[in-house]
Amino acid sequence: MAFTLPKAQVLAAILAGAVLAPLSAHAAKxxxxxxxxxxxxxxxxxxxxxxxxxxxxxxxxxxxxxxxxxxxxxxxxxxxxxxxxxxxxxxxxxxxxxxxxxxxxxxxxxxxxxxxxxxxxxxxxxxxxxxxxxxxxxxxxxxxxxxxxxxxxxxxxxxxxxxxxxxxxxxxxxxxxxxxxxxxxxxxxxxxxxxxxxxxxxxxxxxxxxxxxxxxxxxxxxxxxxxxxxxxxxxxxxxxxxxxxxxxxxxxxxxxxxxxxxxxxATVDIFDPAELSILHINTNKAPFDDIRVRQALAYAVDPSRIAQHRGADFTRVAKSVIPSNNLGYTEDNGHMTFDPDKAKALLSEAGYPDGLTVKMISSQLPSYESSNQILQAQLKEGGFTLELQPVEHATWHQMIRQDLSPIVTYGAARFPVADVYLSQFFHSDSAIGKPGAVTNFSHCDVADEQIEAARTESDPEKQAALWQEAQQLIIKEVCGIPVTETAGVWARRxxxxxxxxxxxxxxxxxxxxxxxxxxx
The missing domain is CATH 3.40.190.10 (Periplasmic binding protein-like II)
Structure with missing residues (x-):
């Protein structure tokens, strides 16, 4: 979508104290x-x-x-x-x-x-x-x-x-x-x-x-x-x-x-594919091998605050474990919404009445860093103390691919057909440490049958139903928590x-x- 922007005689300084001239007129070229x-x-x-x-x-x-x-x-x-x-x-x-x-x-x-x-x-x-x-x-x-x-x-x-x-x-x-x-x-x-x-x-x-x-x-x-x-x-x-x-x-x-x-x-173009950010949870490692802890984490995450911080013009709240522009996407999947009281109750039920401290390796890339700091603050409301361990972005990529972080915030865009995202992030063959490892940081395997069946289903309606069922199963198992979708952006004359x-x-x-x- 394009936004036609209003004229102004003076631009607020990009660099402190700088006053810059407006764009000069140009003949056709x-x-x-x-x-x-x-x-x-x-x-x-x-x-x-x-x-x-x-x-x-x-x-x-x-x-x-x-x-x-x-x-x-x-x-x-x-x-x-x-x-x-x-x-x-x-x-x-x-x-x-x-x-x-x-x-x-x-x-x-x-x-x-x-x-x-x-x-x-x-x-x-x-x-x-x-x-x-x-x-x-x-x-x-x-x-x-x-x-x-x-x-x-x-x-x-x-x-x-x-x-x-x-x-x-x-x-x-x-x-x-x-x-x-x-x-x-x-x-x-x-x-x-x-x-x-x-x-x-x-x-x-x-x-x-x-x-x-x-x-x-x-x-x-x-x-x-x-x-x-x-x-x-x-x-x-x-x-x-x-x-x-x-x-x-x-x-x-x-x-x-x-x-x-x-x-x-000036005009600004904001466009898809939006990069979907998901908080992936390693379901194999304690304490997240307990689904109550995963559910508590999901209730403790408020994507709307992160989206607002990153800019409502560019960022929307994610509502599934695949991007919204994907063929096969559905919001009818049972995704949880922010409720810190439910989060605390579930933690208490799981044996953590005084809350739970979790360590997460985090990228120092500014977009990741700011979002993770907001996440850290809101998780505190739900009984989680998130200890961020910041590392350089390339190092972060290496470390998360060695299963060194129990939770991973990861943003990505892929070819817009549900099979690609589901296969890479939520099929067991793509789990980190497996021979076919791609980006399944959650070690999720609950939707393998649906993902595989959809690949060879020739009936479009049945295929879409299988992809939607896969999303519902992944959300129910809390393999990952959808956070935000952030679009691409360019400025132009x-x-x-x-x-x-x-x-x-x-x-x-x-x-x-x-x-x-x-x-x-």
Missing amino acids: TELTLGAAAADIGSLDPHYSASTTDRTLVAWIYGGLVRFAPGTTDPAQIEPDLAESWDVSEDNLVWTFKLRPGVQWHHGYGEVTADDVVFSLQKSADANRSAFSSDYAVIETVEALDPHTVRITLKQSIPSMLGLLANYAGGFIISKDAYEERGEAFSRQPVGFGPFQLDSIEPGVAVNFSAHEEYFRGAPKLEKVTYRFLAAAAARDLAFMAGEVDAATGIADPRWLQRTKAIDG ENLDWGFEFEGSMSLGPLLTEKTHFTD
Whole structure:
């Protein structure tokens, strides 16, 4: 959703005592400069791109067989991209895609063909060449029937086949010739068929793009794009104020929003996928192996206060153990609401009449740190003394993956189909310490049957019912306590038109298309 912000003659100082000029007027132009909350890029091989910056950029460079409609994260709005049409067998196991003829690669690499699609999907499924290989293990074969026809055969039916092939993670199609020619250099010399092609990388400074004039949807209205690295929030704010950047990564913080509202001619985009924060509880370790203690903890948590602190414009109260934009989400799951008296009564019943002290390893990342301090204060009302043990963010990631904290506050966004979040956070195969460990810090196993059954259920209504039952079981067992959902946020000049209503982005940043332009 976009907010048109009021004009002001003077901006309240970003830095103490500073008075800055409003944005100056600009004539219509065709060069766009963006300010990124990053110090550099990692990999622009889309099958390895994991950071927000990398994901944002690869979405401009590459495409998939299909794509999320620009501005959305809704799997129901997936539409054709490289593929112009497709057929599906009755058992949903054989998918045949007809490719658009004449689609061109960047930098003169010629036409995109079925061989490129076969190569890309085989690479996505190869653990030695992809970080997302497990997602593609369900594919039995990928075949080029002719230069413009691809047949994909699955081992079993899956919840969202089109999602697997969309413009996200392993679904991006790359140039076989360019990859084989450039080898390891491909990650910084990528070749796609998207609306913008990479021209150069200035390490730690910027990434420079130009329009892909042969883009099959039409030449982009923007001729050049510069993605500047401005890791410090104050640096991005000042660059935006000075007119050095046309749009910049924002901060999900009410004070930042208030400052940005004071800028003449600014607009803020707040978009999904929102990052769901859950307080995961290790159900295997005392005292949390007692469900009464887990229930007490759930009653002692007041998500509304954390949401209010983080900013109501960006943050909403979470009401399930999967994000609200996920296919299969339900609020009808029996989640508990704040009641400190019930929390104390349950603790007393469990043998802790004088309360309970709990230690939690916590990240020093500011967003985590502030939320955990609020959590600490409110848990005190419910009889819990929370002792925070703060560590550097990377160290925190290592420690929680060694089961060193009995409770873990973790925020994440995933592909918006319930199976992904449920499988990674609440299926026993994903429990920390297991061979298939992902992020199941709770060691939850109460919904394995429903999660597995939903993966192969071909009836959408029955599939949704299984996902909803899984959420109800996980909530009842108190494997995790939903806390908040925090959306992404960018500031931009009001004369910059993305070319669509910016309500969501699977690339975690603004999607640039052939329609993105300045209005004056």
